[in-house]
Amino acid sequence: MSRTVYVNGDYLPEEEAKISVFDRGFLFADAVYEVTSVLSGKLVDFAAHMKRLERSLSELKMTRPASEADLLAIHRELVARNGIDEGLVYMQVGRGAADRDFLFPPEDTKPSLVLFTQAMGLRDKPAGRTGIKVASVPDLRWGRRDIKTVQLLYPSIAKTEAKAKGADDAWLVEDGMVTEGTSNNAYILTEDGALVTRALSHAILHGITRAAVLRMAKEDGLRIEERSFTLDEAKRAKEAFITSASAFVLPVVEIDGLTLGDGTPGPVARRLREIYLAEAERTAI
Known part of the structure; x- marks a missing residue:
């Protein structure tokens, strides 16, 4: 139709x-x-x-x-x-x-x-229940990723490369640090309970869902650290997840073939997805 x-x-x-x-x-x-x-x-x-x-x-x-x-x-x-x-x-x-x-x-x-x-279905995405797998790919995009341009060829290449590796998406890495996903912001939860995501700069998109989720996480009592993190730090994390306008909050359960935790979505990612969905439904216009 x-x-x-x-x-x-x-x-x-x-x-x-x-x-x-x-x-x-x-x-x-x-x-x-x-x-x-x-x-x-x-x-x-x-x-x-x-x-x-x-x-x-x-x-x-x-x-x-x-x-x-x-x-x-x-x-x-x-x-x-x-x-x-x-x-x-x-x-x-x-x-x-x-x-x-x-x-x-x-x-x-x-x-x-x-x-x-x-x-498309947004509330009940299967990945919200199972989590996604990501693979690391070098970040070769232009320097002004904070501007939401249609220059999306390299993210498309990176996601296709990740799919070929058996993953659902790519996490882009520059100078040893994770920048973001192909069309989403990236987060980890450290062993001591800090929620870490890269600080705003020209290096990443200033995500709308990112801003909302960080506010909700802080209101829910989580300690927030806006800083860069390495791929190795991500692989040692208790949890990881991504956010975007179309995915809301999606748990990451595997990075470069390494399983995080028990391989199922963690409680923090699940909780933030629930909170975000509830507020999105309440405040949508």
């Missing part, structure tokens, strides 16, 4: 959606994106996603395509038209279409705006 998508002001059947071959998102990956989860037909953490979008656009000196109110209306219209009870809304903002040139086009170039939905 065809989805309705949004392209530059029009709601269209996905088969009829078109974008210029001169669009800089297509030619240069000169575009940013956000993915907002949908639970019970409502948007999770929408305001935070819009705040991060504004930051990405500002860092790249890119024009905002519409007001936050208009973007909210478009999200809601797509959710309604596609009957999404549970799933995702993907939004991409590009610098626009212009003749191919490495220089940015004039500032009055109209930005491109594309949105589509994906229906």
